Amino acid sequence: MEKTRKPKRFFTPDQKFNIIQTIEADVKKGLSQGQALEKHGIGSSLFQKWRKQLAVGVRSSLRNGKSPADKNLKQLERRIAKLESVILSQAQLIADLKKETNWD
Numbered sequence: 001m002e003k004t005r006k007p008k009r010f011f012t013p014d015q016k017f018n019i020i021q022t023i024e025a026d027v028k029k030g031l032s033q034g035q036a037l038e039k040h041g042i043g044s045s046l047f048q049k050w051r052k053q054l055a056v057g058v059r060s061s062l063r064n065g066k067s068p069a070d071k072n073l074k075q076l077e078r079r080i081a082k083l084e085s086v087i088l089s090q091a092q093l094i095a096d097l098k099k100e101t102n103w104d
Contacts, residue, residue, distance in 0.1 A: 023042070
């Protein structure tokens with residue numbers, strides 16, 4: 001008897017948010033949390049994970065992987081490093097020109 005694995009499912013942030021809201025509504029209507037989770041085919045650990053992500057802040061935190069803020073932060077850090085490099089090279093050129101022209 002071999003168990004066949006279910007294919008991995010992916011949910012958009014909106015789908016995750018809607019599922020959380022629906023499950024919580026079902027529980028308020030009297031359905032047990034286990035029954036509500038089973039109705040949507042979601043495990044309790046995944047549901048708890050999504051709820052924690054939602055509690056952290058914005059619905060965008062329910063995205064799979066890193067948040068957009070992390071990506072923007074890394075882009076800005078790279079840009080800062082590049083600009084610092086340009087400034088350093090320009091400062092060195094200015095210092096060299098001052099030495100060549102004996103300008104104090």
